[in-house]
Amino acid sequence: MTQALRASPLRPASPAPHVVIIGGGASGVLMAAHLLSRPGARLRVTLVEGRNMLGCGIAYSTDDPQHLLNTRVQNMSAFPDDPDHFRRWLESHRTAAGDAVDGDGAATAASFVSRPTYGAYLASLLAPWLSGAGAGASRLSCIRQTCLRIGGGGALLTVHLDNGRRLLADQVVLATGHVLPEPDPAGILSGAWQPLGDLDPDGRVIIIGTGLSMVDQVLSLMNRNHRGEILALSRRGLIPRRHAAAIPLPIAAEDVPLGARASVLFRWARGLARQAARDGGGWRDAVDGIRPHVRRLWASLPLAERARFLRHAAPWWDIHRHRMPPQSADRIADALASGQLRLIRGRFAGADRGPDGGLVARIAQPGGAAREIRACRIIDCRGILRDPRQHASPLVADLIASGRARIDPMGIGLDVSPDCAVIDAAGIPSTRLHAIGPASRAAFWEITAIPDIREQTTALARRIEALTPVTPRPGYGADTDWAMATCRASVPSGPECRS
Template sequence: MQDLSHLSTPRVGRPAAGGRILVIGGGASGVLLAVRLLRDDPQAQVVLIEGRNPPGCGIAYSTTDPDHLLNTRVRNMSAFPEAPEHFLDWLRARPETRDRDGDSFVGRATYGAYLNDLLAPWHRASERLTWLSRDCLALEEQADGVVATLDDGGRIGGAQAVLATGHVLPGPDPEGLVTGAWTPVRGIAPEGRVVIVGSGLSMVDQVLSLLKSGHTGPILAVSRRGQLPRRHAPTRPLDILPEQVPLGAPVSVLWRWVRRLAARAEALGGTWRDAVDGIRVHAALIWKHLPPDARARFLRHAVLWWELHRHRIPPASADRIDEAIAAGRLVIERGTFRGATRGNRGEIRALIHLRRVGAPVTLAAEAILDCRGIRHDPERHATPVIRDLIRSGQGRVDPLRIGLDVDDDCRLIARDGVPSQRIRAIGPVSRAAFWEITAVPDIREQVAAIAPGILQTAALGNDSSVSAGIDRRW
């Protein structure tokens, strides 16, 4: 086993000559960045602002159901690209997971514990890391720093700020008839019908939880295409050289290239998975060279295929879903959810346009679960701080409305087209510029690339005199 203690062991140096770095968001993106900054510079000071969950949990890793598995193998989930076995070594050091290997899939809650554990030594051993258990409502860039306004009215200054707010959840149903995918569902009659809107990874998690709870009633999952994410299987990613990638080609040409690669992988005794995993290495570069109209065409015609084949289901989860379908307990339908009402006797009714019927139907349900996934439009489904940045003109939405507009160094682009010198955005909120930037293997590379620039700029700045109450609970 590699000795990797230096990756997470605090190095305590003199107080920073420059200013502190504010990281807005304590999910995977925020934690990966905070650890990288603290590890790379023994003088760096980081303030992690996260009011919803303990650091490391976020949306993806806050679940407590052990059946909710990572959809990426252990060997690809290290926090450090230069130490690919770091997560595996961490698992093997714990009695309950010491038998895991690199090809296994572990619970998402376990990964949340790993991320939290990465930060804990820094918090205990030095004053260089602070967790503010608050929500950030606004950021204001100033000539010599940036100031964050918190939900308790406090303000704190920094030399740099990084938006790491992650995915945005759908807002609560004002009528209380539809439950979000990340909200625990209780009180469902075991024999009652459950309608699930969406048939992707979130649906898989909800079905697994329902089945484990003893639910015996029918489960209907409805989505536009009625497609399930594909199953994981052993892969040998194709080795695709950069010069072999048709950068800037029309989507139709790229699609034929993908099909040829899939055929090549199968001819070599593999599967289409080898082609998709080989392409993924170049996904950000391909996206960067696509003109806006080609990006829009991809989102209209090809994104579903890519998502279904790129984000796959662990074999154990896929087996249980297949069993539920074979037993008639889970039915996947093509259709469109039109809304929900409450009947005369208080029952919930789902209005669905089913493709096979060709007309809307109304179904009584014990519960309706919204599993349509993450919301991407950063203006319609914005966190308070992002909403304020857009309103103030310090940030803007990209033309396709799938993320904030950022440059190649993740610097936030203002309404007038000028990149910020002090505010950056990483992870899912930077999706418009990088596309494949929602999973840990991609985010860890992103933060490793931009950390030197953040540290250099922070060293030249200052914090301003603005401060806030500090919450050091962990």
């Protein structure tokens, strides 16, 4: 399912409060759905998204059906008060659901479905407001443009788009998602989100990084019957652990060591894992029990301990927290057992193109030894970029330059308050500018998974509604409007989330 964006005529000003969401990926769509679905809500919402699709973002724009969610169906509903919403959607979209629906048409709550399928589900959330009919149809607009800056003050903000238009808004939500590295200008490194294209089926492939993006790449290679060696490189050689049945260990709020040193937290977590094992469970029970307390833990840590956690403990936490679906884990285990996939500890030190056109990677190994490895493809799976100072979009760069926002002291995102308000250069939280999802990573750390984002957007929807009383609208000129494009639903036969 695709939600295709296309322009429509200008609309007159509306007396309803106006919320502009910058970004139409998972975070933006969840934010819009929660704002629009609140009982009695009169808010109007405009989604600004540069791509010709809604709901997909980076994670759900893949078209490989073997790229699976790493969270079960039962935990992927968009609505915290309706945990079966996604499962019911699967049952009504059996072609998209695949193996998640049995022969009787019932969806399996414990299954792991493909990410393209979930992208289609996210896009469908806005269908009640995209149909062009009904009482709610006029409350949602979508604009296929890029936001360059946010100006204004007092009662309204002004959203400046790259086509020269401006939107007036009572509230603005930054849902800009993850930032990927720019394509390698020399063409030596391939991006993890680029198609594999033509590839020698017997050639060696080097993958930089051993996280879930590496898993996706290995599965894609195996799906096309790649026979060559696959080398996966990271400093520690750690890969995500396997999902299995788990019962979250009950952890009382008063037993959580808030503000402790990172080393103390590490020992605490290991102690919980041993406790779970003594009780007949395992480390997964402990990790899943800790998860509801992660935000409080992160917020309680001094900056020095946050930095220490990121350097030393985060890689270990990530491989236990962000696990592989069993189907994916089985195939990775088979590839390791056969020797086709090998894990290498070391640091990627660069690569060049050889005289014959092949690639040569330089690997710095533990102990200082260096080696060169030839390959037909080098795929960069080191993940997303975090420091806005190194990859700021025009919007984020302008927010920082204007003083409307600042970088958090850790350099991993914008500085955001616990209730998602963007903090300005003077340290004052905004009452009109908010950040959610990965854009709010610095304040919450664990804010990339759907269960976390749905809780965050639900709470922010309540807050925005409380902050935004209905007020008379000022006049506006030909270049300023409350919304100047609408989003129409285009539903092809398959579940792919594409333009």
